[in-house]
Amino acid sequence: MTGNLYWYHAMARRGALSEDELFKLGLEECGARGEAELLEMVKSVFGEEAWVGRNVWLDQQVECDVLLITHHRIYNLNAKYYRVDFSYAQGRAYFGGNEAKSNPLAAFQSSMDRLRALTKRVGLDLPVEGMLMFMNSDQLVSVDDTAAFGCIPRAHVMRTLQDLQKESAAAYGSRHGRGSVGAQWAASRLLTLESQSKYWAPRVEDAHLARLETGLLCPECGGRHLLVTQRSLECPCGRYRFSKGEAIWHAVEDYCKIFHDAPVVTVADIEWFLAGQVPRKTIRQILGARYKMSSRGKYAAYINPYFRQPYGTVPIRAPRRGK
Numbered sequence: 139m140t141g142n143l144y145w146y147h148a149m150a151r152r153g154a155l156s157e158d159e160l161f162k163l164g165l166e167e168c169g170a171r172g173e174a175e176l177l178e179m180v181k182s183v184f185g186e187e188a189w190v191g192r193n194v195w196l197d198q199q200v201e202c203d204v205l206l207i208t209h210h211r212i213y214n215l216n217a218k219y220y221r222v223d224f225s226y227a228q229g230r231a232y233f234g235g236n237e238a239k240s241n242p243l244a245a246f247q248s249s250m251d252r253l254r255a256l257t258k259r260v261g262l263d264l265p266v267e268g269m270l271m272f273m274n275s276d277q278l279v280s281v282d283d284t285a286a287f288g289c290i291p292r293a294h295v296m297r298t299l300q301d302l303q304k305e306s307a308a309a310y311g312s313r314h315g316r317g318s319v320g321a322q323w324a325a326s327r328l329l330t331l332e333s334q335s336k337y338w339a340p341r342v343e344d345a346h347l348a349r350l351e352t353g354l355l356c357p358e359c360g361g362r363h364l365l366v367t368q369r370s371l372e373c374p375c376g377r378y379r380f381s382k383g384e385a386i387w388h389a390v391e392d393y394c395k396i397f398h399d400a401p402v403v404t405v406a407d408i409e410w411f412l413a414g415q416v417p418r419k420t421i422r423q424i425l426g427a428r429y430k431m432s433s434r435g436k437y438a439a440y441i442n443p444y445f446r447q448p449y450g451t452v453p454i455r456a457p458r459r460g461k
Contacts, residue, residue, distance in 0.1 A: 140193060141398065142166055144444060145339035148395040151360050154350040159340075172219030172273035173203045176295070180206055180215070183299040187306065189325035196328070198336040200253045204271075207264075207328065208306040209320030214253055214268040216246055223278040226285050246270060247286055260327045271295050334446055341399055350396075353413040354385050366415070386416055386424055394444045402432045402439035 146163040149155050155163065177192045184190065189207040196202070206213040218224070222234035231238040250268045257266050269288040272279045272295075279291040290298050342350075353362055356373035357380060365372040372379045393411045394403055408421045422438070429440035 140166070140170065141335070141339040141444070141446065142337075143170055144395040145398060148392040149346065149350075151355060151392060152349075152351045152396070153360075154342075154346045154396075156345070168219040168221065168274075169217070172217040172271075175273055176204050176215060176217045176271050179296055179299060180204055183296070183303050184208070184306075187303070187321065189321045191325075193335075194329075195333050195335045196253070196256050197331045198333045200249050200256060201335065202253070206302075207321050207325045208302075209324070210264065210306060210309045212253075212257060212262070212264050212266045212324070212328070213302065214250060214266070216242075216249075216268065216270045218242065218270055218272045219274050220272070220277055221274065223280075224272060224289075225278075225280040226289065227280075227282045229284050242270065243285055243287060243289075250287075256331055257328060260330060262324055262327055264324055269298070271298075338446065339398055342396060352411050353415055354389055355392075356380075357385070357388055383424065386412070386420065387428065390421075390424060390428070394442045398442070398444045398446065400442055401445045403429070403442050404437065404439050 143163075143166050146155070146159070146166055150160065150163060173192055177190065180188075180190050184206070187208065189205075191205045192203065194202040194205040200214075202214045203217040204215040206215055220233065225232045225235075226243060231241045231243060246268060250266065253268075254266045257264065269290055271290050271292075273292055275292045277292070279289055281289040288298070351362065354364060354366070354371065355362060356364060356371070356375060358373060359375040361373050361375055363374060366382070369382055370379055371382055371385050389412055390403075390408055393408060394400075397403075397407075400407075403425070405418050405421050405425065408425065409416070409418055412421070425440045429443065432439040432441050
């Protein structure tokens, strides 16, 4: 799961998203579904014959939804999961019959140019090809011969991958090695440039804080009206019963995903997020058992596992207490 989806899901559970952000969450989920399905299809076809990776970022310049490296070629497979029909004619892209403001083929061309340059930088002379894979089976795809890349509808994705595998098998062996050995060698060279994404998940704004639901939530329905005992919690949604410790742990995870711009988390942070429902001693025990300590003492801090240094910016800890 990407950092964006972690943030959106945690914020949705806490009722903090606007209508526009809920729509963006749907788009993110569709995109992730398309990537996951494409990855499984590639693995099922190539098995151990190739190196395959998902959401690979190289030098913070190129994002590959699915990167496929065989012993004789590198493929950047871009997964698309649009909810409307797609067409491309005379250099213009259309969604549902309306011309797109952003042309996905033009954007992919720029990405492929950068990928080829990075491949040369690490000394690989393998050909680099790109394809757009449209993973929504309900979507119609129509592309004329002005398209610089293959645009493959869902019905033809598996057959296309099988053709690529046959081509790879026919070209078995290269000066870099044979079969999976050559693929792993090429991948090891290219992945010396692997980096984090240059895009960061959204940050919490004042409008989010105004909507944010703090406290313990039911992991089944997200409800807050819980019957709390010493060791467990029950929810009216179906008398769903769960461990109090696990409920606290889920809340801590929500906090870390939501405030991903914070490199560390403290007991005071979680105490505020849990709306005073959990004693500080219990919070400290759970943080100590699950997270790596950053600093000790009265103001002990623990490393946020969802923190990532934002690209080209300095992280600022968002104010949140006193809602």
